Amino acid sequence: MIEDKELAQLFKAESAEHLAKLDDGLLRLEKTPADQPLLEEVFRESHSLKGAARMLGLTKIETAAHGLETILNTARKGEAPLTPEVIERMTAVLGELRGLVQEALGGETTGAPTTTPSPSLAGGGDVVVAEIAASTHPTEITPSKPTQTASEPFRIETVRVETRKLDDLLTLVGELSVIEGRAQHRLSLMDALLEQWALLEHSHKKGSADCGVHPQGVGRVVPVAEATTTTLRIAELGKGIRQARDAFYEDGARLETTVSTLEEQVHAARLLPLSTVFALFPRMVHDLAKAQGKEVELIIEGGEIGVDKRILEEMKDPLMHLLRNAIDHGIEAQPERERQGKPRGGVVRLCALRENSTVLLEVRDDGHGLDMEAIKRIALKRGLHDETTLAAMTPAQLQQLIFLPGFSTSTFVTELSGRGVGLDVVRVNVERLKGDIRMESSPQQGTLMQVRLPLSLATTRLLLASVGDRLFGLPIEFVHTSRRVREEDMFTLEGRPAISLDGQPVIAPRLADLLELPDSRRLGKAEGVPNVTGDVGHAALCPTYAQAPTVCIVLQVGDERLGLRVDELLDEEEVVAKPLGAPLARVRNVSGLTILGSGEICAVLNPADLVRTAHKGVRIAESGLRSAEPIPQSEIRAPHSILLVEDSALVRAMEKRILEDAGYEVVAAVDGVDAIDALGRRPFAAVVSDIIMPNMDGLTLTARIRQEPRYKDLPVVLVTTLSSDEDKRRGLEAGANAYIPKPSFDQRVLLETLQRLIGR
Secondary structure (H helix, E strand, O other): OOOOHHHHHHHHHHHHHHHHHHHHHHHHHHHOOOOHHHHHHHHHHHHHHHHHHHHOOOHHHHHHHHHHHHHHHHHHOOOOOOOHHHHHHHHHHHHHHHHHHHHHOOOOOOOOOOOOEEEEEEHHHOEEEEEEOOOOOOOOOOOOOOOOOOOOOOOOOOOOOOHHHHHHHHHHHHHHHHHHHHHHHHHHHHHHHHHHHHHHHHHHHHHOOOOOOOOOOOOOOOOHHHHHHHHHHHHHHHHHHHHHHHHHHHHHHHHHHHHHHHHHHHHHHHEEEOHHHHOOHHHHHHHHHHHOOOOEEEEEEOOOOEEEHHHHHHHHHHHHHHHHHHHHHHOOOHHHHHHOOOOOOEEEEEEEEEEOOEEEEEEEEOOOOOOHHHHHHHHHHOOOOOHHHHHHOOHHHHHHHHHOOOOOOOOOOOOOOOOOOOHHHHHHHHHHOOOEEEEEEEOOOEEEEEEEEEOOOOOEEEEEEEEOOEEEEEEHHHEEEEEEEOHHHOEEEOOEEEEEEOOEEEEOOEHHHHOOOOOHHHHOOEOOEOOOOOOOOHHHHOOOOOOOOEEEEEEEEOOEEEEEEEOEEEEEEEEOOEEOOOOOOOEOOEEEEEEOOOOOEEEEEOHHHHHHHHHHOOOOOOOOOOOOOOOOHHHOOOOOEEEEEOOOHHHHHHHHHHHHHOOOEEEEEOOHHHHHHHHHHOOOOEEEEOOOOOOOOHHHHHHHHHHOHHHOOOOEEEEEOOOOHHHHHHHHHHOOOEEEEHHHOOHHHHHHHHHHHHOO
């Protein structure tokens, strides 16, 4: 009997489905016993039922299902045909399986012996015959007890739904939520229309006060009857508008309630307990600890908390990696723990805690903590910082270095670590789920990893801001506060503009600078000051311009804070954010796009990316700042130059950001002719090109490059929508070093390809 109620319900639904399909399959096999696709289908059902029973320790069900699976396996391999007698006995076993399933789910014991089908060979191997080897009483098959009495109505208690359908339904609910927001905009328009009507009515009444007399004493005299008719029509118009507005209010209220209820129910349908994933880890931790000769106890708490299905799917590998790190890097070997006075066995805690609309996941170990000196050595060896900078860093800043790509303090390459795929992968996965990760470590006390994630990913609430004529959205959960600041209140911090918040300095660049957009001041829009001249010289023409306050949005990402100065702070709005598709799956500072209730397209920004961009960005002196520190020449490196050839402006801009984010200098060309000109002006480390372009396509460009002896070793990477084998062959024949189809484009593939070709 299955003690766990949740597992029992899952097995009840799953076994019912498998048994129904097995029953239907055996009926069809009676007519077409050699139907290969049908044999494959029925074989898979018996195999799945056996696997489910094995997971729950239901030995009788597993044995019977295994017998069915064996018979079907010999038949699908052509080793033994299915005779009517064999199918009849398999049907009898299926009846017994139903009784065993009922028994496992808490029903009465069937009392029947387990009838197990098994194959045997006869005829010296020339003829393969399948027969049933029965137990003590092979003919005593007890049918399963009916699940309901004759007086009870037939009811299906559970329905198995493909997760894809739930995903689609959730997307539609999100779209409905957006429609609700747009309906509110329409209601505002009706209110404005009603105000216009009120002004019209007031004006008409004033003009009709002296009927028969023209207001200016000249022109046509308005008859009293005509004025009365017009007054009635205006009154009827106002009545109609009010009725429409009131009806719109009522419909809007009903729509809001319905959408809210529907959204909650669909979200609840997608929520699964964290134990679904947590249950995978005890065995893994036991085996890994044993392989390293360590004693580790895994304590799990909060597995009953429900989160979105996608979060469970995406967080399995990151949590597994954090647990592996805790065992490999955190927990000491037994002799070392004994020398430190610790218990022989280490403890790793995996805890979940719900906080409002978020869930906090913690992986804590009682090991030796992070080795700060080892982190410094690796950072110095990799050229991330010089000795002076590392010496000035706080412990928290040093700890954050382990989240950089490929950072590892492991000396040896093992199954667990040292392969260059480390906590940066965890960080990227967490940020993709709109979460953040932070860490605490104490010497000889252990390490704590905290991951904060939303419970659901269906919709996002954005704070809308404008830069020039562009709209941008920031996820509201990352917004700490907003305020107005003046230029004289700002100062420089490590060469970057900063403000003081709660007594602490916070870097506060312009959002336009981080996104590499034109400065709105040069477009005639001063921050916080109306554009009265449309000229560039605001400071001279408007003395208050230099002192005008600007809006600053302060983001909080983990322990990091960042101020973003924007032109205007507009509104908050609930939206359905659409991720960027291929080939723009990962674009620096941008997580997706959405359509606002007003119909405008808005880019959804990535707060974690913005923080990293701000700290890595070029230090630019801004007018009005007290001082500007030049970048030391020791910090300047000569990046590899990439020639990017792409005719689509959007794709070109996105690919340019991907490459620049990886540390490359990028020169863009719009077609092959433009690329040839660029190659003649300066050297490049590699060329990344599209194929379908005007004037000169990518294949012709590649062939031209290969004709020049000086370019014979220049790597050429083709990134294109042409993905057939013939297209790839043509690209490689033209002389390309790599061919990446856009339909399956992954920026990691591009960057890894360039790294391999350039040797960077």
